[in-house]
Amino acid sequence: MSKVNKVIDRYVRVEVDVRFRQDPVPTRGECEGIAKDVRRHVDDVARAFVVDETEDACEFCGSKWTEDSASYNGGCCDKDEENNPGRTP
Secondary structure, eight states: OOOOOOOOOSOOOOOOOGGGSSSSSOOHHHHHHHHHHHHHHSTTOOOOOOOOOOOOBOTTTOOBOOSSOSSOOSSSSHHHHTTOTTOOO
16 A cells, blocks of 8 residues: 655745835845834734845856855956966966
8 A cells, every 4th residue: 555645834934025026126124124014014923034045246247156266256257357366477
């Protein structure tokens, strides 16, 4: 006889995704304000908090960081290429 699996909700939550408003990139301060408003206006909600999703990017051009090196991103831009450890002056 085969086993029948039963799905049990272990952690169910509501997430408010603010990326789909007029300004698609909200600041952390704006998100904190929204969380504060949720706590104040929604009954029986004790916690509403901001969750960060981050990624590394080139400090010069903003390209996604793809390399293991902490100072060189494969030459994504001229400024990054100046940090190429194999570059000869």
